[in-house]
Amino acid sequence: MAANLGEGEPDANGGPVRHIPVLLPEVLAALEAQPGKIILDGTFGAGGYTTAILGAGADVIALDRDPNAIAAGQALVEASNNHLSLRHTQFSQLAEHAPAEGLDGIVLDIGVSSMQIDEADRGFSFQRNGPLDMRMSSSGVSAADVVNRAKLTDLIRIFGFLGEEKHAGRIARAIEKRRATEPFRTTRELANLIETVNPRKAKDKIHPATRVFQALRIFVNDELGELAQALFAAESALKPGGRLVVVTFHSLEDRIVKKFFSERSGKASGSRHLPMVEARPATFEPVGKGMVAATEAEAEINPRARSAKLRAGIRTKAPAERADMSIFDLPDLATLDKIGG
Structure with missing residues (x-):
């Protein structure tokens, strides 16, 4: 599966992703x-x-x-x-x-x-630190609720199916261990943990957190x-x-x-x-x-x-x-x- 590679990543100058209608x-x-x-x-x-x-x-x-x-x-x-x-x-x-x-x-x-990516307080992008939210309608269950409360097996299924993340099990277990002592509150906290579990390699085209963030966004918004x-x-x-x-x-x-x-x-x-x-x-x-x-x-x-x-x-x-x-x-x-x- 091709992740939304243009989403959540900055432009060539490190600035916000500019909205250009596709096709x-x-x-x-x-x-x-x-x-x-x-x-x-x-x-x-x-x-x-x-x-x-x-x-x-x-x-x-x-x-x-x-x-x-x-x-x-x-x-x-x-x-x-x-x-x-x-x-x-x-x-x-x-x-x-x-x-x-x-x-x-x-x-x-x-x-x-x-627009949603560029607003840090919406929590869609790990490039802009903000609350771990991701709700398009600004109501209901947030990404933080999922990360901090979902069962380990459910996290693995969410990351594996919706993000096709190869390291879903390792990432989910690391999340479970960390949240037992301190809950996740921000996008950067989650992104940093994922990068620790799955360090970015020189050949990688996307950040290691991209697929997990995509999976959470898809799940939270059904x-x-x-x-x-x-x-x-x-x-x-x-x-x-x-x-x-x-x-x-x-x-x-x-x-x-x-x-x-x-x-x-x-x-x-x-x-x-x-x-x-x-x-x-x-x-x-x-x-x-x-x-x-x-x-x-x-x-x-x-x-x-x-x-x-x-x-x-x-x-x-x-x-x-x-x-x-x-x-x-x-x-x-x-x-x-x-x-x-």
Whole structure:
């Protein structure tokens, strides 16, 4: 799995990661944004996609679970001349914000925004010392709660699955030993411990804490569950001919999106040993030839684009199917209920 390498790492000069919309021309082409269309941007962030979609003449309904992003976006709302509606909600709830006639397009840029990384008190980045938080909505269980209270076996599963961290066991055991005498409070405390357990080598492209921080962020915000639910919601909210465009940054996310489009386009393969079942009508048709990645030129300018993948589909006239999470084959990581806030 490619970690979000452009996130949590400083730029070439050691400064903040500057927000540059990833795969922007490809996103606009896949959406076919134009006057008269209503596009939903489910991950408003710093407003990069929304600004470009407005510039193409379409109206935008933009969502974000981060209250800071909503506050920062009010200037764009005021400048949009009533062409932008900005709403504070999770993108898994996007169907509740779609007009009755349906949407012409939906775009989802999955992952943490540069705005969140740059704010030390949000606790997303080990490059900027701050409280060990990582909550996109600023409420609920924090990363510190997970690190200080989760069982050893759960920490190993979280780091191993969500971060694909090879040293998950060693890191989790070191955390358990340290927290027995002193709890973790800051990002730097955790990053320093991880670097002690797994020292950075000269050939390493990323900091040793990158994958653990990624795993904690995904877990705290239930990002994989949110993505899966958003895909089902998009199926219900798009009108026939509407377009769903999703940009992901690591293989866990991309696997979910690929599986969804495969299932909904009728391309999911069954076993030759099982009896034939009647094919279901496809609810999506693919856009283009499949996955689109950033060019080398874009990756050179914008490090965040290095692991970006775009997949898109066009909604058919077939009725939306039942939201069945089992198609994604995700493990049960519902430890949050046991940790408490």
